[in-house]
Amino acid sequence: METLGKVAALPAAVGTQPHKRPRPRVIRSLQTQVRRVLFDTPLNAVVTVLTATAIAIVGFYVVRWAFLDSAWVASSPAGCAKAQGACWAVIVKNWQGILFGNYPAEQRWRPEVMLGVFGAALVFTIAVNVRNFRLTLGVWLVSLVVFVLLMRGGVFGLQTIESDRWGGIPITIFVFLCSVTLGFPLAIVLAVARTGRLVSARTISVFLIEVLRPVPLIAVLFCTDLLLPMALPNALDPGKLGRVIICMGVFYACYQAEVIRAGLQAIPHGQIEASRALGLGPLQIIRLVTLPQALRLTVPATVNLLVVALKDTSLIVTVGLFDFAATATAAFSGNEWRPFSNEVYIVVALVYLLMTLTLTWLGHSLERRLAKNA
């Protein structure tokens, strides 16, 4: 038998009344705890040993490649070629291009400030813990306006820089925020239309959703970029960036609409009957009763979709916009840094990981707060 550590002394006798007492504090040594969870059966011990060995071996090679044998500073790829491990010099040398793309070098302060603005908005969101939803939304909308003014220029004596020279992280964040800002209200309209009683609106909603959902986003992006200029008079053409945002927004809306629809359908019919009995009209019922409940119900699914939308911004490279993944590719393509592409992609992956995990974490904290209020 196992040594149990120190156990509080048991009472001597049991009376007629149950002798209630606090749980004995069993102080298990670290060794005991490890043995209890990792080595309690032969099978578990074997699994532990195998897993630990695998982690150790892979970890050893990763650490050796990424840190011990890596080159951090090298003016040319030749300097890296000598090192056996990773060539981080490709990042160190090109980090401004990776972060900000082709934005004119002397104006780099503008995207830098922009990153600061987004960062401030994020810190604000975390600080208020999404408690004041309208204020948070307002802060993000303001940050979008600041983005356009600052990046494009042409006001306050700023030099005008057209959107085809924007690139990197700011554009990834901008496209994501814009497509969600555009897509979410549209998703609500589509979901309400699809569950509503207006036959024409329902048909349009079903058609749009069922046609767009089976098609890959990359294909939808390509088609929008190609067909929208044909379908719109030149004066109305929003430009490449605008087209991409419209496309991503509508595409996101189609998925988000299905999530909201599921939420709307999950609400018991009694809620609607009760609202009718209060004399509320159909639109009031949606706005005041069913939609708020549906949105609460669908927070987890919505957070998943937002992460998908954030990852999907990486596809805009296929229509020639320089998002973060594209500027990173540009850092080595067509020059002698090419053998070190994977160092760049690892950094890109880490940055995406940071962004998506932040988003997921924010979503979870919203979820927890809603659960507490419910």
Add this chain to the structure above:
Amino acid sequence: MNLGGMNRAQTGRLIAEAAVLIGLACLVVATGYSIRESLVSRNIATGFGFLAQDTGWDVSAALLAHSPRDTYARTFLIGLLNTLALSLATIIVATVLGVLIALVRQLQNPLLSWLIGGYVTILRNVPLIVQIFFWYGATQGLPNTRKAFELSGGVFLSNRGLYLPSVKLGWPEYAMLAVLVVSIVISLIWRHRPRRLASGLALVAVAVWLVGPALFDLPPLAVDWPRRAGLNFAGGMSLQPELVAVLTALVVYNTAFIAEIVRTGVQSVPLGQIQAAQNIGLRQSRIFYKIILPQAVRVMVLPLINQYSNITKATALAMVVGFTDLFSVSVTSINHTGQALEIVLLMTMLYFAINATISLVGNTYAYFDRRRWKR
């Protein structure tokens, strides 16, 4: 206001319907006019006549034989088949791996769970396109054909691709595969006697196929192994590095998602079921296979259909490293013919058909499964 005995709500709805329809009509007419204008001004042909014409360009790799003299119709077929093959391969491998991961998670070893959790979190949160670029970069870093890795007897990996032994399927193989498919379908739909008969049939088919060449006058399976020949390889079949990269990325990425779907399904099985099984004395692996998995599948079907549909869509990303699929064929065709509307329509319909098939199969399975037992 009272129009022919309708109440106010009905009148309001009628007006709203009319408004939506008129708005839609205006939009359609305006867009149609605008598109017609631009087609006329660019002097672009219309209609599907181009499908019968030769393309004049070739695709990079395909399941079917291909040449620049193929018609557009055949080229689209080639792209469609490549998309289907890539999707199917990803779906099968990722599903098997996802279920295996769920099985391993049943061991409840904290260290292993932590490792798997890390894998799933990282891979799910990095965009697929970045992962494809990464694996493509990795294939470029492989040694050249002369120094190719020999993974195991007859399988080579180099920066020119993966070299595998190829088999030439004769009629015995096709017959056996047909029997296998039929018996899998039977055992998915029915149970008890039909299922046992089907698995017996499958065993007999495999056995006959195995011993056939020795006992009867059946042609044996022709296996062609890749051999080093000069600077390159002869024989066998090779997968382009693009395909290897895309397939690896798709499998690794989707395994993470499917592992999560399976985990959710497994967690949906009530604890009481597991306790009852433990009380009967079943081993953990048998509990997973006999009690948990069949019940978890019920919960997993819909998310799995969804994920499979995502996989077929994700194969379009293969274009970024130059693999030929339905989307890349469409893009090239648009560039050559200019008939964007027709090709976009064709491509959309094909993707629609693929996804409709997946959800039809999934829903049919779900229907029979629900009919068999209820909770």
Add this chain to the structure above:
Amino acid sequence: MRDVVQQPRAEELVNIRALNKWYGDFHALCDVELDVVAGETVAICGRSGSGKSTLIRCIAGLEEFQTGELVVHGIALSPQSSLNHRKVSGVGMVFQNFNLFPHMTVMENLTIGPVEVARVSRSEARARAMHQLERLQMGAFADRYPSTLSGGQQQRAAIARSLCLNPRLMLFDEPTSALDPELRSEVRTTINALARDGMTMIIVTHEIELARDVSSRIVWMDDGAVGRTEAGAPPTYSGNGRGGGGLGGA
């Protein structure tokens, strides 16, 4: 961390000494002492929240406890052994909500244990299962799925499932409380008949009727502790048949 096999004391199937269990800081079982001898039928009664279900789940090896001794069918469960690896053999458990496997027919539910664990041939297992089903008047339902049966029938199928493994001890955790009142009597009759056949049983119930009817001893629990013990019905296996004839066979 192997559970130690001890020599069972004469005919004693369950020995509980100073058993204590806490949920967090809530003292759920308080110095519980209980011995069950072979052939006995013990009913554990008490208000809900008195710890009676917790106690029987500890005996079945489904719950951990913090201090005390618990020997079931010769196997000592220790506070240290982790839950996943406890093997209590020869003890059948009947749950409040049946826990039949919904994706298997009644027959498959009954044969999976003997086939997978006891390595009995399929036909032998089917014969054994059919025997148990007929004993409980369930023979007609062998090929039905659980969801098509009434609650009482499901619970009887669950009892038959446990019996197929020839347990020395049967544990019942509120076997009738998930049933409509008019369905309870069929389960009660079944348990009664088992008692008459000499099965050792521990029955947790708040249905005092069931307890009085079946048990040779009623143990009252209150606030996590064992209170008074009263004699129940006289030992029924001596042939004192009340409430209908015994079950055929066995």
